[in-house]
Amino acid sequence: GIQVEQSPPDLILQEGANSTLRCNFSDSVNNLQWFHQNPWGQLINLFYIPSGTKQNGRLSATTVATERYSLLYISSSQTTDSGVYFCAVSSGSARQLTFGSGTQLTVLP
């Protein structure tokens, strides 16, 4: 099956800093989503982005499908951005999402 690698595994920032999270995948994808899981376990859909670039407030994402990677940008970090960020993909006829191992982000006040 498709492999998904996320980096870095852990990231600690001061409030106000910017960050870039990376997701590499091993095959062409027809679905790619970024999720934020907060400390209470809620998994929030940030972006549906199998290709191209999208922005939503302080967050933006870019997927370069031909090079098999996606980037999530967080600008002007806030403490509420803390949590785990997951990249998840599906490929070919598979309908399930395969998740990466996540990036644990901690934003310090």
Next chain:
Amino acid sequence: DAGVTQSPTHLIKTRGQHVTLRCSPISGHKSVSWYQQVLGQGPQFIFQYYEKEERGRGNFPDRFSARQFPNYSSELNVNALLLGDSALYLCASSLAGNSPLHFGNGTRLTVT
């Protein structure tokens, strides 16, 4: 509009028992998927249902089963519970099989 709702939120069971978890999708969504998330890992796919038919199954034993009802709600059943089944069980709904997934808050199952 209500999001994906799951019940119960927490559950404690003993080894060997069975459990039923329930999920109601977002109104208008016809696809429901189930995922298992153990501590420190990303969610793992268990099942997907679309229009009441199973469309995908992950690498889980036959002790795990699911179904989708005419109103598109779904149940996940796990028989003969093992300690290793302790996890957060997440339900997600989508408009179609390969549309963006929206997750519920999960059911945290503890097996003792």
